[in-house]
Amino acid sequence: MSTPRIAVIGIGNVLTGDDAVGPHVVRVFEARYAVPPDVQVMDAGTPGYDLTAFIAGLEALVLVDAVKAKAAPGTRRVYDKEELLHKAPVLAMSPHEPGVREALMNAEFMGVSPKVVKLVGVVPASVATGIGLSPEVRAAIEGAVAQVAQELAALGVAVTERVPAAEPDLWWEKPRG
Amino acid sequence: MGKLITIDPVTRIEGHLRIDVEVDGGAVKNAWSSGTMWRGIETILQGRDPRDAWVFTQRICGVCTTVHAIASVRSVENALGLEIPLNAQLIRNVIMSAHALHDHIVHFYALSALDWVDVVAALKADPEKAANLADSLGLQWAGNSKHALKAVKENVAGFVAAGQLGIFTNGYWGHPAMKLPPEVNLLAVAHYLQALDVQRKANQVVAILGSKTPNIQNLAVGGVANAINLDSAAALNMEKLYQVKTLLEEVVTFVQQVYLPDVAAIAASYPDWLKYGAGVTNYLAVPDMPTDAKMTQFDLPGGVIWNGDLSNVKPVASWNDDYLKQNVTESIARAYYEGDTVRQPWEGQTNPKYTGEWKAETPAPEKYTWVKAPRLEGKPVQVGPLAQVLVGYAGGHESIKKWADFCLGTAGKIAGVKLTPAVLHSTLGRHAARAIRAATMGELALKHWKLLVENIGKGDTAVFVDPMKNLKPGTYKGVGFHEAPRGTLSHWSVIESDGKTMKLANYQAVVPSTWNAGPRDAKDQLGPYEKSLVGNPIADPKLPLEALRTIHSFDPCLACAIHTVDAEGEEISRVKVL
Numbered sequence: 001m002s003t004p005r006i007a008v009i010g011i012g013n014v015l016t017g018d019d020a021v022g023p024h025v026v027r028v029f030e031a032r033y034a035v036p037p038d039v040q041v042m043d044a045g046t047p048g049y050d051l052t053a054f055i056a057g058l059e060a061l062v063l064v065d066a067v068k069a070k071a072a073p074g075t076r077r078v079y080d081k082e083e084l085l086h087k088a089p090v091l092a093m094s095p096h097e098p099g100v101r102e103a104l105m106n107a108e109f110m111g112v113s114p115k116v117v118k119l120v121g122v123v124p125a126s127v128a129t130g131i132g133l134s135p136e137v138r139a140a141i142e143g144a145v146a147q148v149a150q151e152l153a154a155l156g157v158a159v160t161e162r163v164p165a166a167e168p169d170l171w172w173e174k175p176r177g
Numbered sequence: 178m179g180k181l182i183t184i185d186p187v188t189r190i191e192g193h194l195r196i197d198v199e200v201d202g203g204a205v206k207n208a209w210s211s212g213t214m215w216r217g218i219e220t221i222l223q224g225r226d227p228r229d230a231w232v233f234t235q236r237i238c239g240v241c242t243t244v245h246a247i248a249s250v251r252s253v254e255n256a257l258g259l260e261i262p263l264n265a266q267l268i269r270n271v272i273m274s275a276h277a278l279h280d281h282i283v284h285f286y287a288l289s290a291l292d293w294v295d296v297v298a299a300l301k302a303d304p305e306k307a308a309n310l311a312d313s314l315g316l317q318w319a320g321n322s323k324h325a326l327k328a329v330k331e332n333v334a335g336f337v338a339a340g341q342l343g344i345f346t347n348g349y350w351g352h353p354a355m356k357l358p359p360e361v362n363l364l365a366v367a368h369y370l371q372a373l374d375v376q377r378k379a380n381q382v383v384a385i386l387g388s389k390t391p392n393i394q395n396l397a398v399g400g401v402a403n404a405i406n407l408d409s410a411a412a413l414n415m416e417k418l419y420q421v422k423t424l425l426e427e428v429v430t431f432v433q434q435v436y437l438p439d440v441a442a443i444a445a446s447y448p449d450w451l452k453y454g455a456g457v458t459n460y461l462a463v464p465d466m467p468t469d470a471k472m473t474q475f476d477l478p479g480g481v482i483w484n485g486d487l488s489n490v491k492p493v494a495s496w497n498d499d500y501l502k503q504n505v506t507e508s509i510a511r512a513y514y515e516g517d518t519v520r521q522p523w524e525g526q527t528n529p530k531y532t533g534e535w536k537a538e539t540p541a542p543e544k545y546t547w548v549k550a551p552r553l554e555g556k557p558v559q560v561g562p563l564a565q566v567l568v569g570y571a572g573g574h575e576s577i578k579k580w581a582d583f584c585l586g587t588a589g590k591i592a593g594v595k596l597t598p599a600v601l602h603s604t605l606g607r608h609a610a611r612a613i614r615a616a617t618m619g620e621l622a623l624k625h626w627k628l629l630v631e632n633i634g635k636g637d638t639a640v641f642v643d644p645m646k647n648l649k650p651g652t653y654k655g656v657g658f659h660e661a662p663r664g665t666l667s668h669w670s671v672i673e674s675d676g677k678t679m680k681l682a683n684y685q686a687v688v689p690s691t692w693n694a695g696p697r698d699a700k701d702q703l704g705p706y707e708k709s710l711v712g713n714p715i716a717d718p719k720l721p722l723e724a725l726r727t728i729h730s731f732d733p734c735l736a737c738a739i740h741t742v743d744a745e746g747e748e749i750s751r752v753k754v755l
Binding site for chain 2 (some may be wrong): 013014015043044045047048049052053056106109110111112114127130131146171172174176177
């Protein structure tokens with residue numbers, strides 16, 4: 001198991017509404033695009049402190065996550081490492097997120113932080129318990145997938161479209177019974 | 178009345194928990210634990226095929242993924258009366274123990290060591306003296322060399338000089354309650370950094386056997402989906418098995434040479450904290466690490482202890498123990514749910530009745546939390562590594578006894594006193610028990626790896642039995658027990674079958690943090706968190722480090738499911754003095 005050079009990591013809980021956006025986007029991306037073997041695409045769920053372990057030693061990292069921002073549901077925002085580390089006060093982020101900031105700071109302290117970090121964020125409408133995206137966030141999936149491809153291309157990664165595209169594994173959306 | 182302090186949230190990274198403590202005369206007089214706990218898993222699972230439940234439950238919490246997956250398949254297997262192949266038990270056991278090792282190490286170094294370790298004070302340490310100290314305890318860890326410790330000290334100095342101690346912002350350096358000698362601080366900071374590599378190795382074990390991490394893919398109701406073929410590159414083969422062994426050995430070395438001695442050194446430096454924080458001294462642990470297909474023999478002991486009496490442990494020898502099934506109830510008298518019922522989990526309901534946030538005035542309102550109050554025989558009990566270590570120690574469990582004696586002996590040697598297991602009923606006792614359990618889990622991980630390789634060597638490659646094969650129409654009730662890193666976990670399922678298909682009619686998870694973080698009940702009995710805080714000293718009400726120490730010692734994991742990144746910087750006050 002060699003350490004990947006670059007990772008695309010979707011974060012979020014698929015059981016709490018729009019919080020599934022991170023896992024959803026990376027699974028659609030994975031079904032639609034092929035990337036070189038040194039690029040890892042991962043649905044990490046809500047990894048908590050393990051995020052540090054997943055990002056340690058990477059050259060570059062693209063995160064996909066739900067973000068709380070003063071904007072309409074479905075709005076897409078891209079943040080870079082500087083913004084993630086320094087923009088908001090530390091304490092404000094801690095209770096409702098799995099430690100993206102803490103993981104980055106920790107990786108910095110340990111000297112294993114990726115040089116480039118991009119967070120592709122989508123503003124949720126609801127993160128209440130239950131499965132399914134809101135119409136606004138569902139409509140934002142395409143744009144977020146394209147954004148991930150664009151961020152990787154900007155990092156010099158050869159992103160090739162699969163023909164035909166595979167079916168994304170969105171098992172949690174499978175109906176009951 | 179005294180001064181009321183609200184600590185919100187308590188966990189550094191994982192969850193959302195609120196603690197209110199009333200301080201009078203420099204000590205905690207009363208305490209309330211409240212939080213947003215995951216609720217409503219049954220609304221997601223009702224009507225689904227029980228064979229799919231584990232895939233969903235492992236998403237309840239990103240930190241406890243494998244734990245909820247294991248408890249779920251066990252619950253359905255228990256309902257259907259399935260025996261699963263020995264290989265499947267052993268593969269699950271190795272995954273579980275690797276996960277537990279990972280969890281205990283991360284909890285100590287990343288989430289609670291800073292309650293005791295003053296990072297900035299490490300700058301006053303002499304690396305040579307620190308290396309000699311480790312040497313005097315007979316520790317062989319390469320990371321304790323003078324050269325390695327000097328590099329760590331320079332690294333910390335660089336961060337302090339650049340004002341980049343962001344990750345430690347919640348740390349209380351310079352607090353009057355910080356008492357470690359500089360050299361122990363330096364060793365602990367070095368080990369904090371080295372723990373990352375160990376954490377990744379434990380994760381790799383889970384990934385190799387579970388096909389993926391953090392969410393494993395190899396489980397199935399009826400066994401596991403790992404094809405065993407020692408000659409196939411695609412299957413679980415000898416190369417992968419030996420990779421698992423090497424990784425486990427490296428993790429085990431860290432536990433024995435670093436983690437356990439660190440906890441002992443901290444216990445030796447904070448003797449008062451072997452007196453505070455006992456709280457509820459009723460304990461529950463369930464047996465785990467089964468060594469046979471029928472699940473009648475276990476390598477980890479279960480039992481119940483009442484009022485801290487180690488001479489009279491009621492054994493829990495099996496997952497089919499009727500006593501447990503009949504005597505576990507949940508009270509909602511003080512939680513935001515309709516009514517004040519006391520129910521068995523199979524009959525459990527989740528009908529929220531939110532009566533408004535407690536604004537921290539006293540007395541507390543009748544309902545003040547989303548967490549239900551589990552009870553055994555109507556009494557609060559504490560779960561977690563301490564419960565398991567005490568049950569094991571009392572019963573003469575060889576590995577637990579060995580490592581408990583090692584931990585108490587090392588701490589006693591540093592402090593120059595004799596320590597008995599009685600000191601484990603405390604805040605630092607919970608940390609010590611977690612480290613002791615990690616050492617035992619390390620030994621068991623390697624033992625079960627060996628059992629697996631031997632069983633495969635006999636030509637047994639079975640990993641799965643089909644639960645649909647002998648399915649009859651009817652209603653099935655099952656419970657899946659798992660002694661998880663935070664303690665006794667149980668998943669309770671009710672299944673309806675027409676003989677051809679199965680559907681879940683009800684599903685309830687009673688998680689360890691519910692047992693510990695739960696509120697008062699109808700009889701006003703305090704939950705374990707609450708009771709453990711009463712009597713704790715509070716040197717500075719503005720920085721209630723002491724209350725954090727006691728709560729962190731339980732390894733709280735609440736509402737890790739809820740998360741959105743606040744990129745706009747909404748202010749949330751962490752410690753409010755009212």
